[in-house]
Amino acid sequence: MSTKPIGIFDSGVGGTSIWNELHLRLPHENTIYLADSKNSPYGTKTQQEIIELSIKNSEYLISKDCKLIVVACNTATTNAIKVLRERFDIPFIGIEPAIKPAALNTKTKAIGILATRGTLSSELFHQTTDLYNDKIRVIEQEGEGIVQLIESGKLDSTEMTALLKLYLQPMIDANIDYLVLGCTHYPYLLPQFLELLPAHVKIIDSGRAVAKQTELVLKENDLLNNSMTKGKSQFHTNASTEVITQLLEEKYKDQISYLDF
Numbered sequence: 001m002s003t004k005p006i007g008i009f010d011s012g013v014g015g016t017s018i019w020n021e022l023h024l025r026l027p028h029e030n031t032i033y034l035a036d037s038k039n040s041p042y043g044t045k046t047q048q049e050i051i052e053l054s055i056k057n058s059e060y061l062i063s064k065d066c067k068l069i070v071v072a073c074n075t076a077t078t079n080a081i082k083v084l085r086e087r088f089d090i091p092f093i094g095i096e097p098a099i100k101p102a103a104l105n106t107k108t109k110a111i112g113i114l115a116t117r118g119t120l121s122s123e124l125f126h127q128t129t130d131l132y133n134d135k136i137r138v139i140e141q142e143g144e145g146i147v148q149l150i151e152s153g154k155l156d157s158t159e160m161t162a163l164l165k166l167y168l169q170p171m172i173d174a175n176i177d178y179l180v181l182g183c184t185h186y187p188y189l190l191p192q193f194l195e196l197l198p199a200h201v202k203i204i205d206s207g208r209a210v211a212k213q214t215e216l217v218l219k220e221n222d223l224l225n226n227s228m229t230k231g232k233s234q235f236h237t238n239a240s241t242e243v244i245t246q247l248l249e250e251k252y253k254d255q256i257s258y259l260d261f
Contacts, residue, residue: 002223005030007061007069012040012151013244014185015072021207029231037239041147042075043116054080078122097182098204103132110137112171115182117142141167150185153243181205
């Protein structure tokens with residue numbers, strides 16, 4: 001048994017969607033969440049910049065005695081997780097767009113993927129999509145501007161609605177029946193997606209799969225916290241605490257703090 005915390009980092013507040021799934025599945029685990037909102041979005045940065053930021057985030061979480069780190073960012077996973085696993089001697093859980101279930105279950109033989117430029121251009125993403133490109137049509141769409149709006153607290157803004165309409169229309173025209181969310185910020189847009197997409201389109205994100213994999217790796221490494229005490233959570237951001245406070249339940253507001261890193 002290990003009461004040490006699970007570390008989670010993202011380019012901003014979006015990874016709290018992953019934290020939510022982890023907390024539901026592993027309620028007794030202590031967690032430390034790190035939002036690098038000052039450097040958001042990662043999707044427009046070079047691979048080397050993403051690697052350097054991911055190393056910095058990991059070093060901070062390891063300094064807090066984290067037993068495992070969840071890279072709750074698609075862009076950081078696809079560009080940096082190999083380096084992180086080689087550099088640090090603790091388990092890392094990554095997150096990738098859930099292309100496989102969409103590709104295997106599509107009836108229209110067309111799926112949409114909404115992700116950042118950094119994810120869509122990564123080698124790991126192309127390795128995954130290449131497995132299915134000859135069997136189905138994959139409509140890739142860069143979600144430029146979405147992360148910035150969420151980080152600015154404009155989740156339900158007219159600007160957001162306009163962007164989503166622009167990005168989703170080519171997918172609707174292609175008759176997709178699955179939309180894969182390739183950024184951890186995007187699950188917070190689920191109400192808008194449901195309103196803008198045809199009713200038959202299913203929406204998939206990776207949150208539950210990441211939580212399940214985290215539990216498996218903790219068990220394999222004898223790191224599960226088997227106490228019956230509810231886990232404690234800390235949330236740190238290097239930008240305004242307002243947006244992350246809005247996304248989390250009111251009861252967590254006292255566990256959110258600004259961190260200069």
